Amino acid sequence: MIYVDADACPVKTEVEKVATRHRAKVAVVSNGGIRPSANPLLETVIVPDGPDEADKWIAERAGPGDVVITGDIPLAAKVVEAGARVLKHNGEALTAANIGNVLATRDLMADLRAADPFRQGGGKGFSKADRSRFLDALERVLQSLKRETP
Template sequence: MIYVDADACPVKAEIEAVATRHDLGVAMVSNGGLRPSSNPLVAMIYVDQGADEADMWIADRCTSGDVVVTGDIPLAARAVSAGARVVKPNGEVLTQTNVGAALASRDLMADLRAADPFRQGGGKPFGKADRARFRDALERVVRQAKG
């Protein structure tokens, strides 16, 4: 099963394509507002409104052999500890060996942002190369999970 933290996920089409190729179920978990998929492998799961409702739903269900797609590092840490494989939308794979560092980096960046309320800017735009990198990483992780 592929669990997707779907509210702000930019790679839903890529997930659906890989899942279809491998005949894997997908749970697109969100607070609502997503267009349903016509793909019979994709289940749309709508949880209550709230910052971490989708994350908690996924964390409570994912197990060894599952794949979780999320950019949320605390959810990724919970999924990894449950034995799931985690891929961020940018194609980065989080594992037991690197999820702790990702969590520490996230906390440091939150502290830096809080210390400078006038800080402007955001990330770079999400492009074709990012989508390709994600698709390749998801394909690799799905094969490992099935293997």
């Protein structure tokens, strides 16, 4: 199963394309405002309004053999611990080997932003190269999971 943390996810179309090619089921999870797909492999899951409700729903279900697409680092840490594979929207894999450093960097950046409320931006936009890296990474992860499954 592929779980997509769909609120503000720029690669939903790419997930659908790759998942369809692999005949993988997808749960597109959000608080609403997402147009459901007619694709029978895609399930649109609407969770209640509230902070992190989509994250909680995914974290309760994802485990070994699953792929989670998210930019949410705390969610990524939970599902990595549960055995799921995690990809950020730019194709970066979050694993047991790197999630600790990624969490620490996230916390440091939050502290820096809190210390300087006038600090603006700093992040780069989502590019065509990011989209291409994501497509390649998802393809590789799904192929890897197929090889591992008897």
